[in-house]
Amino acid sequence: xxxxxxxxxxxxxxxxxxxxxxxxxxxxxxxxxxxxxxxxxxxxxxxxxxxxxxxxxxxxxxxxxxxxxxxxxxxxxxxxxxxxxxxxxxxxxxxxxxxxxxxxxxxxxxxxxxxxxxxxxxxxxxxxxxxxxxxxxxxxxxxxxxxxxxxxxxxxxxxxxxxxxxxxxxxxxxxxxxxxxxxxxxxxxxxxxxxxxxxxxxxxxxxxxxxxxxxxxxxxxxxxxxxxxxxxxxxxxxxxxxxxxxxxxxxxxxxxxxxxxxxxxxxxxxxxxxxxxxxxxxxxxxx
Amino acid sequence: xxxxxxxxxxxxxxxxxxxxxxxxxxxxxxxxxxxxxxxxxxxxxxxxxxxxxxxxxxxxxxxxxxxxxxxxxxxxxxxxxxxxxxxxxxxxxxxxxxxxxxxxxxxxxxxxxxxxxxxxxxxxxxxxxxxxxxxxxxxxxxxxxxxxxxxxxxxxxxxxxxxxxxxxxxxxxxxxxxxxxxxxxxxxxxxxxxxxxxxxxxxxxxxxxxxxxxxxxxxxxxxxxxxxxxxxxxxxxxxxxxxxxxxxxxxxxxxxxxxxxxxxxxxxxxxxxxxxxxxxxxxxxxxxxxxxxxxxxxxxxxxxxxxxxxxxxxxxxxxxxxxxxxxxxxxxxxxxxxxxxxxxxxxxxxxxxxxxxxxxxxxxxxxxxxxxxxxxxxxxxxxxxxxxxxxxxxxxxxxxxxxxxxxxxxxxxxxxxxxxxxxxxxxxxxxxxxxxxxxxxxxxxxxxxxxxxxxxxxxxxxxx
Numbered sequence: 001x002x003x004x005x006x007x008x009x010x011x012x013x014x015x016x017x018x019x020x021x022x023x024x025x026x027x028x029x030x031x032x033x034x035x036x037x038x039x040x041x042x043x044x045x046x047x048x049x050x051x052x053x054x055x056x057x058x059x060x061x062x063x064x065x066x067x068x069x070x071x072x073x074x075x076x077x078x079x080x081x082x083x084x085x086x087x088x089x090x091x092x093x094x095x096x097x098x099x100x101x102x103x104x105x106x107x108x109x110x111x112x113x114x115x116x117x118x119x120x121x122x123x124x125x126x127x128x129x130x131x132x133x134x135x136x137x138x139x140x141x142x143x144x145x146x147x148x149x150x151x152x153x154x155x156x157x158x159x160x161x162x163x164x165x166x167x168x169x170x171x172x173x174x175x176x177x178x179x180x181x182x183x184x185x186x187x188x189x190x191x192x193x194x195x196x197x198x199x200x201x202x203x204x205x206x207x208x209x210x211x212x213x214x215x216x217x218x219x220x221x222x223x224x225x226x227x228x229x230x231x232x233x234x235x236x237x238x239x240x241x242x243x244x245x246x247x248x249x250x251x252x253x254x255x256x257x258x259x260x261x262x263x264x265x266x267x268x269x270x271x272x273x274x275x276x277x278x279x280x281x282x283x284x285x286x287x
Numbered sequence: 288x289x290x291x292x293x294x295x296x297x298x299x300x301x302x303x304x305x306x307x308x309x310x311x312x313x314x315x316x317x318x319x320x321x322x323x324x325x326x327x328x329x330x331x332x333x334x335x336x337x338x339x340x341x342x343x344x345x346x347x348x349x350x351x352x353x354x355x356x357x358x359x360x361x362x363x364x365x366x367x368x369x370x371x372x373x374x375x376x377x378x379x380x381x382x383x384x385x386x387x388x389x390x391x392x393x394x395x396x397x398x399x400x401x402x403x404x405x406x407x408x409x410x411x412x413x414x415x416x417x418x419x420x421x422x423x424x425x426x427x428x429x430x431x432x433x434x435x436x437x438x439x440x441x442x443x444x445x446x447x448x449x450x451x452x453x454x455x456x457x458x459x460x461x462x463x464x465x466x467x468x469x470x471x472x473x474x475x476x477x478x479x480x481x482x483x484x485x486x487x488x489x490x491x492x493x494x495x496x497x498x499x500x501x502x503x504x505x506x507x508x509x510x511x512x513x514x515x516x517x518x519x520x521x522x523x524x525x526x527x528x529x530x531x532x533x534x535x536x537x538x539x540x541x542x543x544x545x546x547x548x549x550x551x552x553x554x555x556x557x558x559x560x561x562x563x564x565x566x567x568x569x570x571x572x573x574x575x576x577x578x579x580x581x582x583x584x585x586x587x588x589x590x591x592x593x594x595x596x597x598x599x600x601x602x603x604x605x606x607x608x609x610x611x612x613x614x615x616x617x618x619x620x621x622x623x624x625x626x627x628x629x630x631x632x633x634x635x636x637x638x639x640x641x642x643x644x645x646x647x648x649x650x651x652x653x654x655x656x657x658x659x660x661x662x663x664x665x666x667x668x669x670x671x672x673x674x675x676x677x678x679x680x681x682x683x684x685x686x687x688x689x690x691x692x693x694x695x696x697x698x699x700x701x702x703x704x705x706x707x708x709x710x711x712x713x714x715x716x717x718x719x720x721x722x723x724x725x726x727x728x729x730x731x732x733x734x735x736x737x738x739x740x741x742x743x744x745x746x747x748x749x750x751x
Contacts, residue, residue, distance in 0.1 A: 065514055065520075066514075066520055066521070127518070128514045128516075128518050128520060130518075130519070131519065131520070131521045131522060131542070131543035131544070131556075132543050132544065134521065134543070134544060135544045199681075199682060200682065202678075203678050203679075203681075203682045206674065206675075206678060207675050207678065211671045211674075211675065214667075214671070215668070215671075218664060219544060219546060220543060220544050220555070221555065221557070221657065222475065222546065222553060222555040222557070222657040222658070222659040223475060223659060223661075224664065224667060225466070227319060227324065227352040229320040232316050232317075232319060232320045232352075233320060235316060236313045236316050236317060239309050239310070239312055239313035239316070240313055242309055243306070243309045243310055243313070246302075246305065246306060246309070247306060250302050250306075251302075251306070276320070280320055280321070
């Protein structure tokens with residue numbers, strides 16, 4: 001199956017990309033060739049992954065196993081998660097023309113992809129879907145949810161960058177830090193980026209994960225909300241990010257406190273995504 | 288309002304309460320995902336020991352999402368959110384309706400984005416030109432002459448977007464209302480019955496009390512299709528509904544994700560189970576005479592007209608109860624029997640001394656159907672729609688304002704002061720503002736290079 005080859009190559013591209021962005025962070029962004037190489041390697045990683053996902057879909061259709069979408073088990077959803085993170089990062093890099101953030105996002109994308117490819121727990125075969133998953137809601141619900149997850153992942157990466165930079169700035173006495181930290185966008189901009197990515201993620205998470213999930217649940221199981229662990233945890237994550245947005249907008253919390261909340265929120269996302277399925281079970285335990 | 292009511296109001300109108308109740312809900316909600324919900328006391332005693340089990344029972348941790356304290360938290364959350372919003376909407380509404388033409392030039396000086404330039408025309412003519420150019424650049428403006436003879440222009444976009452957060456908030460109590468309506472006027476029930484049977488009741492979830500349907504429902508057929516690897520592809524119950532309100536029976540193939548709506552109730556294909564019962568049909572190949580039988584394994588069937596008897600003597604079933612292999616005995620009384628192994632839903636020709644028979648066997652299944660009556664679901668969806676709309680507005684629509692103040696100085700020169708601001712996406716607005724001033728320059732209405740102040744021109748906003 002060719003899709004595996006493409007997805008495997010994408011893993012290596014993500015690794016190379018992560019190392020290149022770390023190099024940029026360490027050696028500075030003055031070397032234009034290095035910067036361009038990093039962006040091109042990342043973009044080709046994204047293309048390889050796209051090819052892999054599309055091919056996998058085509059392979060599934062050729063197998064004639066009924067309705068299928070290439071994010072219907074944990075392995076595929078991780079690949080798609082990494083894909084969303086990389087795409088969102090490239091958009092962010094293009095919008096803000098700063099590559100230092102890549103050192104905090106691409107390692108995350110690589111880890112997600114490598115987790116999918118090398119963790120022995122996953123069955124990577126294309127398998128037919130159980131009847132409950134055979135619905136177009138699968139496509140809409142999963143894509144929108146993962147756009148939200150990806151935004152939260154990026155906010156997490158930015159929050160780590162913010163906290164490291166803020167600590168460096170406090171120690172060195174320099175407002176924007178020293179050395180590699182000075183290469184990052186200003187604290188104010190990283191802070192505003194965290195807020196914006198969280199708001200973007202909140203939008204997609206609310207609509208895609210919670211609303212579409214509820215409507216689909218109502219169609220498949222006859223109830224839009226049953227306090228299943230997956231549903232409850234999505235609500236918990238929603239509360240964490242709602243809290244972040246409200247303390248920022250009404251209490252003017254900034255900087256470190258928002259960064260810590262973005263980190264907490266992402267731990268919630270990880271638990272919602274991985275922990276609920278493998279430690280708690282419930283109706284939603286297949287993906 | 289009395290003093291007391293006022294206290295209650297301000298308690299619920301406080302943001303502080305909201306910032307407490309949100310984390311409290313987030314943390315307490317975890318409990319019910321860690322402690323399995325809705326089991327019998329014995330289960331908790333076995334899993335956690337008697338002390339913890341009793342504590343869980345006292346604190347309603349065993350069905351916490353409908354416990355009094357959790358519901359109370361949800362009610363406080365909704366009331367807080369509603370009162371907070373009602374409390375703040377009038378202020379925001381005034382902001383939306385604000386007469387911005389009344390803004391003083393002194394206020395404009397404090398705006399983050401400013402550009403002051405000289406206009407190459409006397410005041411009345413300049414006024415017409417500025418109005419036209421602003422409109423052409425997409426900023427249709429209103430204007431008003433001020434007492435000092437100067438003219439104030441104002442244009443804005445998306446002022447209503449300031450209401451976005453309150454549209455989001457309004458969705459939450461509406462969803463709660465929908466949930467209450469569903470709980471009070473609806474029910475959740477299920478029924479599990481073998482194919483071929485007819486039912487006219489379903490059983491309420493929890494209480495297990497029968498709820499009459501008002502019509503009868505027959506599972507005329509149950510079908511599973513499988514993938515080559517044996518995984519279930521889909522399963523279908525063919526329903527035949529005989530309703531006194533309908534002149535003809537209603538037929539529907541019920542599948543997962545394809546529910547049936549009838550009389551305000553929705554029927555969902557939920558589960559199935561193979562039974563230890565088999566539908567056998569035996570046909571005499573010569574005469575075509577056929578005998579049907581529905582029997583469990585181990586029970587012998589006699590067919591006196593043909594003087595034969597048959598029996599499923601043994602079955603090989605998997606853990607789910609599905610029979611993969613069936614051992615059949617077929618004989619005339621007293622004769623040497625034919626014993627053979629066949630699969631489910633297979634036809635086998637049995638040759639006996641006198642006749643040949645076609646033997647077909649099919650395992651019987653019971654179908655599990657969920658029934659829900661939820662008149663609140665559309666209210667819940669309306670809440671979703673409102674929240675989606677509000678989120679879209681908050682995320683996508685920006686309130687952008689442009690002021691233009693046209694004045695004549697003591698030397699008779701005309702000056703245009705352009706100011707603006709936006710409530711979010713400030714970087715994008717900075718660019719638009721620069722574009723607007725450039726546009727005015729390109730149209731040569733504004734003399735370039737004229738500098739009335741020490742720091743003229745566009746003051747850059749936040750730099751990247």
